[in-house]
Amino acid sequence: MLAKPVSAIPPGQLYEPKWDGFRAIVFRDGDAVEIGSRNGRTIARYFPELVDAARAHLPRRCVVDGEIVVADAEGRLDFFALQQRIHPAERRINLLAAETPARFVAFDLLALGDADLTGEPFTQRRARLADALGAAGPDAPVHLCPLTDDEDLAAVWFERFEGAGLDGVIAKRADLRYQPDKRVMAKIKHVRTADCVVTGYRLHRSSRDAVGSLLLGLYDDGSEEIPDVIREGADGPVLVPVGVIGAFPMAVRRQLVDELAPLVTDFADHPWRWVPDMLADRPASRMGNRWNAGKDQSFVPLRPERVVEVRYDYMEGFRFRHVGQFVRWRPDRDPASCTYAQIERPAPCALDAVLTPPGP
Numbered sequence: 001m002l003a004k005p006v007s008a009i010p011p012g013q014l015y016e017p018k019w020d021g022f023r024a025i026v027f028r029d030g031d032a033v034e035i036g037s038r039n040g041r042t043i044a045r046y047f048p049e050l051v052d053a054a055r056a057h058l059p060r061r062c063v064v065d066g067e068i069v070v071a072d073a074e075g076r077l078d079f080f081a082l083q084q085r086i087h088p089a090e091r092r093i094n095l096l097a098a099e100t101p102a103r104f105v106a107f108d109l110l111a112l113g114d115a116d117l118t119g120e121p122f123t124q125r126r127a128r129l130a131d132a133l134g135a136a137g138p139d140a141p142v143h144l145c146p147l148t149d150d151e152d153l154a155a156v157w158f159e160r161f162e163g164a165g166l167d168g169v170i171a172k173r174a175d176l177r178y179q180p181d182k183r184v185m186a187k188i189k190h191v192r193t194a195d196c197v198v199t200g201y202r203l204h205r206s207s208r209d210a211v212g213s214l215l216l217g218l219y220d221d222g223s224e225e226i227p228d229v230i231r232e233g234a235d236g237p238v239l240v241p242v243g244v245i246g247a248f249p250m251a252v253r254r255q256l257v258d259e260l261a262p263l264v265t266d267f268a269d270h271p272w273r274w275v276p277d278m279l280a281d282r283p284a285s286r287m288g289n290r291w292n293a294g295k296d297q298s299f300v301p302l303r304p305e306r307v308v309e310v311r312y313d314y315m316e317g318f319r320f321r322h323v324g325q326f327v328r329w330r331p332d333r334d335p336a337s338c339t340y341a342q343i344e345r346p347a348p349c350a351l352d353a354v355l356t357p358p359g360p
Helices: 048-057 079-084 090-099 122-132 151-164 250-263 275-280 351-355
Strands: 002-005 014-017 022-029 032-037 061-070 102-112 142-144 168-172 183-189 192-204 207-219 239-245 300-312 325-329
Touching: 014 122, 014 151, 022 048, 022 102, 032 048, 048 090, 048 102, 048 142, 061 079, 102 122, 151 168, 151 351, 192 239, 192 250, 207 250, 207 300, 239 300, 250 300
Parallel strands: 002 183, 102 142
Antiparallel strands: 014 168, 022 032, 022 061, 061 102, 168 183, 192 207, 192 300, 207 239, 300 325
16 A cells, blocks of 8 residues: 655644655465565565564564664664665675664554455554554564654654654555555655756666756765765865756657757766776676666766756765756856755654654
8 A cells, every 4th residue: 555745744644654664565374474575576585584573573374564674873764774685695685684684664454364454444453453563572673653643743753753764754544444556645755955966867768869867966065974986086075976857758858968968078077087987897887776787877977067956855875865856947056056065954863762752
């Protein structure tokens, strides 16, 4: 069951923190445990500690919907560390399970014993879930997701829990039946804007004369931990890659190729001179990623002279966590003024404070 974005917390509903992890459904039947991802693939082998936790803390026969998360040393959600858990080698999987153990945050109960609960109202499913997890202690890696019917408290969670790496609030109707693949919940996420430097573009996958995405940069002001490869050889502020924007109509994508043509340069005159060497170190000159090893990461470099205002939700390290959205061009903005100083940083908050939340 999915959520659709809304601009404000809707009144008169039930509210949960919105987690930034892997959505997963855990199936247990005795000693048999399966963990299914949102795309229907099995991911149980990557999280052996959660398979053990399911046997220890979930009802003997059940189906539970929730989120897999990993916390860093400061107790904040660490999505990058979570991504690293998807690894082909069993030895590496076991090592990471010990070094960066995952937790499962349960927020819905779909079946218990022989009973299919998807037709019951959410309040009844939630009560049965709370009862089912009642024996799990605070140190168990299986947690019951916090829930409130207080809209004001949900607004406090929305602000406070961002410091723990969460990205908003989920709202559910009390009478909501479980409806797979339908966006019947609501999600309220942080929305911010930043002025970024356009540093290049990738071609569209279906057309060589259209822009697929624009690459964005911000100048380092000394406030971020930036990889050495980006800083190498720089005497002053460096232009740091922060993400991309790519949602344009096809006509605009083609127009951008012509519009940006005067800015096309080569890497010798580009701030990211390190990119060709990095690409050459990867098979077939591609910088693959954990989810799409064949994705082409090469791009057309541009002189960093244009500024665009971008809508984003939050940062993960020195980059935007998700793909940004185009707001407007900023011809009045000096590219050198586009630094990290404009980025909002939430006050730190530990994950344990989310799992056992205080009042307002």
